[in-house]
Amino acid sequence: MTNARILIVEDEAITVSALKRELVSLGYKVTATASATDEALNAVELHKPDLVLMDITLAGGVNGIVAALAIRGNFHVPVVFLTAHADDRTMERAVNAGAFGYVLKPFSGAGLKAAIETALHKHQTEMESRRVS
Amino acid sequence: MNALATPSALSEASTTPARISRTAATALAIALVAVIAWLDCVTGDFSLAVFYLAPVVVATWYAGRATGWFIGVLSAAAWLLADQTPSQADGELLRPYWNAAMLALTYGIVTHLLSALEQLQAELRKRVDRRTASLTEVHHRVKNNLQIISSLLMLQAEKLTNPADKAVFDECRDRIYSMARLHEQLYSSGEFSDLDFGAHLREMAEMLVRSHTPPGCILALEVRADPVAMGLDTAVTLGLIANELLLNALKHGFDCRRAGKLTVELRAGNPNQMTVRDDGRGLPPGFDARTKAGLGIELVLGMTRQIHAEVKIENDPVRGTRTTIFFPSLPLSQTELKSKPTYHD
Numbered sequence: 268m269t270n271a272r273i274l275i276v277e278d279e280a281i282t283v284s285a286l287k288r289e290l291v292s293l294g295y296k297v298t299a300t301a302s303a304t305d306e307a308l309n310a311v312e313l314h315k316p317d318l319v320l321m322d323i324t325l326a327g328g329v330n331g332i333v334a335a336l337a338i339r340g341n342f343h344v345p346v347v348f349l350t351a352h353a354d355d356r357t358m359e360r361a362v363n364a365g366a367f368g369y370v371l372k373p374f375s376g377a378g379l380k381a382a383i384e385t386a387l388h389k390h391q392t393e394m395e396s397r398r399v400s
Numbered sequence: 401m402n403a404l405a406t407p408s409a410l411s412e413a414s415t416t417p418a419r420i421s422r423t424a425a426t427a428l429a430i431a432l433v434a435v436i437a438w439l440d441c442v443t444g445d446f447s448l449a450v451f452y453l454a455p456v457v458v459a460t461w462y463a464g465r466a467t468g469w470f471i472g473v474l475s476a477a478a479w480l481l482a483d484q485t486p487s488q489a490d491g492e493l494l495r496p497y498w499n500a501a502m503l504a505l506t507y508g509i510v511t512h513l514l515s516a517l518e519q520l521q522a523e524l525r526k527r528v529d530r531r532t533a534s535l536t537e538v539h540h541r542v543k544n545n546l547q548i549i550s551s552l553l554m555l556q557a558e559k560l561t562n563p564a565d566k567a568v569f570d571e572c573r574d575r576i577y578s579m580a581r582l583h584e585q586l587y588s589s590g591e592f593s594d595l596d597f598g599a600h601l602r603e604m605a606e607m608l609v610r611s612h613t614p615p616g617c618i619l620a621l622e623v624r625a626d627p628v629a630m631g632l633d634t635a636v637t638l639g640l641i642a643n644e645l646l647l648n649a650l651k652h653g654f655d656c657r658r659a660g661k662l663t664v665e666l667r668a669g670n671p672n673q674m675t676v677r678d679d680g681r682g683l684p685p686g687f688d689a690r691t692k693a694g695l696g697i698e699l700v701l702g703m704t705r706q707i708h709a710e711v712k713i714e715n716d717p718v719r720g721t722r723t724t725i726f727f728p729s730l731p732l733s734q735t736e737l738k739s740k741p742t743y744h745d
Binding site: 279281282284285286288289324351352354371372373374375376377 | 536539540543544546547548549550551552554555558573576577580584587588607610611
């Protein structure tokens with residue numbers, strides 16, 4: 268699903284810049300960027316993105332998971348986590364928060380695209396089955 | 401919505417089982433004292449004083465020093481009641497009490513030693529936990545920093561117009577990616593020491609073939625990798641060597657070809673062998689890796705020397721190029737280091 272609108276939530280400015288360029292080169296549109304959880308929630312409400320690419324570790328804690336819970340609960344937007352490490356405990360919490368996938372840092376274009384496309388497809392299927400029922 | 405555990409809830413959850421086990425341990429110790437005292441009474445003159453150590457140990461280890469002392473005194477009293485009636489009948493009134501007091505003191509000393517051991521163990525466990533947490537944080541920072549370096553290279557490469565120049569930056573990002581994956585594997589294993597290089601080699605080969613297959617070429621990748629354990633330093637260097645060999649094959653082996661095959665092998669043994677083979681056009685006539693090679697091969701030669709390995713670059717008997725790295729199966733100590741690397745071509 269190219270042209271999907273994506274919100275980036277990441278507190279590392281250089282990584283945000285690289286992500287923006289990589290996403291654009293892959294055919295996606297970056298609607299906004301945010302570096303904190305409250306900023307992310309406001310941006311989701313304002314821009315209504317198709318997907319949120321969220322760093323798990325924001326400002327020293329795993330606040331990304333808390334933000335993902337709120338986004339999924341209130342706005343029904345799929346969240347793909349961006350993380351430096353996929354340890355079992357963090358991943359378990361991410362899954363509980365309703366994550367649609369994750370991308371390991373440092374990211375590659377192919378890995379990013381695969382995770383985003385899978386998440387968008389999964390979300391679409393979920394929404395369709397919800398409509399049917 | 402799934403709720404996350406709050407810190408207070410977690411704290412409560414972690415303390416409740418400890419309280420239960422403490423009570424259970426005390427109850428078990430008292431029961432043991434009662435059983436041993438009964439047996440002591442039944443057996444008459446045969447002393448079972450040593451068996452009272454069991455409840456003392458249980459109480460001290462699971463319920464703490466004070467409870468251990470209590471059970472020790474209780475055991476001594478039980479021993480006195482169960483075993484010493486005949487002595488009292490003989491008229492030696494003080495001796496059984498003195499012996500019971502000595503027994504209580506012995507149990508007390510055992511209690512003190514055990515509780516000191518338990519405290520030492522708890523302290524060691526805390527230190528290990530702290531060190532593991534620090535190591536985890538270091539790995540996390542390393543990967544975040546690798547992400548930043550990779551991002552900077554990507555941003556810098558944007559300013560370049562020549563595709564060949566851009567390719568140089570992409571190769572650098574591939575090298576960073578390779579190192580990052582090793583950190584990931586090491587972190588995920590939880591061991592922080594040895595990792596399985598076979599798994600890493602497979603993942604890296606698949607990733608590079610996905611991103612660097614020449615346009616218009618259908619490339620088959622075959623990876624046969626034994627599990628080979630090694631430390632991070634060796635794995636990073638060997639990973640970078642594999643990265644260079646694979647990139648070299650992908651860049652030069654399949655020019656103007658519509659199909660090809662790339663084979664990667666890792667064989668465990670003494671020495672271990674890592675082979676990258678393509679069925680491309682082979683080495684150019686008069687190829688000499690020491691004098692006419694590019695940066696990639698120069699890096700391979702240098703890194704091979706670094707891990708005390710040997711490299712063999714040759715034309716495959718069937719077709720294409722075959723490069724084999726022979727590397728030691730055990731970490732070498734400084735005394736085992738070779739003064740000069742061996743090189744074959």
